[in-house]
Amino acid sequence: EDQVTQSPEALRLQEGESSSLNCSYTVSGLRGLFWYRQDPGKGPEFLFTLYSAGEEKEKERLKATLTKKESFLHITAPKPEDSATYLCAVQAYRREGKLIFGQGTTLQVKP
Amino acid sequence: DTEVTQTPKHLVMGMTNKKSLKCEQHMGHRAMYWYKQKAKKPPELMFVYSYEKLSINESVPSRFSPECPNSSLLNLHLHALQPEDSALYLCASSPIPGQGSYEQYFGPGTRLTVT
Numbered sequence: 156e157d158q159v160t161q162s163p164e165a166l167r168l169q170e171g172e173s174s175s176l177n178c179s180y181t182v183s184g185l186r187g188l189f190w191y192r193q194d195p196g197k198g199p200e201f202l203f204t205l206y207s208a209g210e211e212k213e214k215e216r217l218k219a220t221l222t223k224k225e226s227f228l229h230i231t232a233p234k235p236e237d238s239a240t241y242l243c244a245v246q247a248y249r250r251e252g253k254l255i256f257g258q259g260t261t262l263q264v265k266p
Numbered sequence: 267d268t269e270v271t272q273t274p275k276h277l278v279m280g281m282t283n284k285k286s287l288k289c290e291q292h293m294g295h296r297a298m299y300w301y302k303q304k305a306k307k308p309p310e311l312m313f314v315y316s317y318e319k320l321s322i323n324e325s326v327p328s329r330f331s332p333e334c335p336n337s338s339l340l341n342l343h344l345h346a347l348q349p350e351d352s353a354l355y356l357c358a359s360s361p362i363p364g365q366g367s368y369e370q371y372f373g374p375g376t377r378l379t380v381t
Binding site for chain 2: 186187189191196197198199200201204242244246252253254256257258259
């Protein structure tokens with residue numbers, strides 16, 4: 156069964172304190188792994204797509220990496236505006252169109 | 267432009283009402299999706315339209331009726347809902363696989379309250 160597990164559930168950081176969010180997955184035939192950011196009461200905002208092990212993507216203070224079993228979202232020198240819930244999702248070749256989401260990691264960055 | 271729009275932003279309806287949620291995208295995407303999201307949970311897929319045809323129905327109750335009038339528009343018709351249907355309803359769109367990318371772009375959502 157396809158499954159995505161994110162850890163930790165919640166993370167509190169001081170401004171400038173770098174850390175990583177983890178997304179472990181099991182899927183038969185990975186088409187892509189996606190990272191989204193979601194602010195309370197709003198729709199998820201697309202961040203990154205990773206397709207194959209070894210791939211890395213960067214955007215401002217965020218860097219996403221992918222192995223055959225997990226993905227990391229590294230946050231370097233975070234700011235309070237990075238506070239949000241970060242969602243990881245996978246898509247399998249045999250279930251075209253369906254995203255399997257993890258439960259998310261809620262990040263709070265304090266000034 | 268990676269914008270998906272949804273109307274209304276908020277909707278309060280009684281259990282005997284009929285209402286519709288609307289979604290629009292102008293990115294030339296040919297796949298569109300409806301999701302339901304409860305508080306502190308990830309989005310749950312409800313329906314997928316591919317080239318204006320329903321391709322996935324995740325065993326959604328018939329009180330939810332999707333419609334895709336054209337490649338840019340997606341509606342969700344609501345009838346005889348239950349209080350437990352209160353949630354954030356999200357629309358998303360994506361290019362059809364084979365055109366380079368598979369990511370889904372989400373709209374801001376409609377906050378639905380059933381009284």
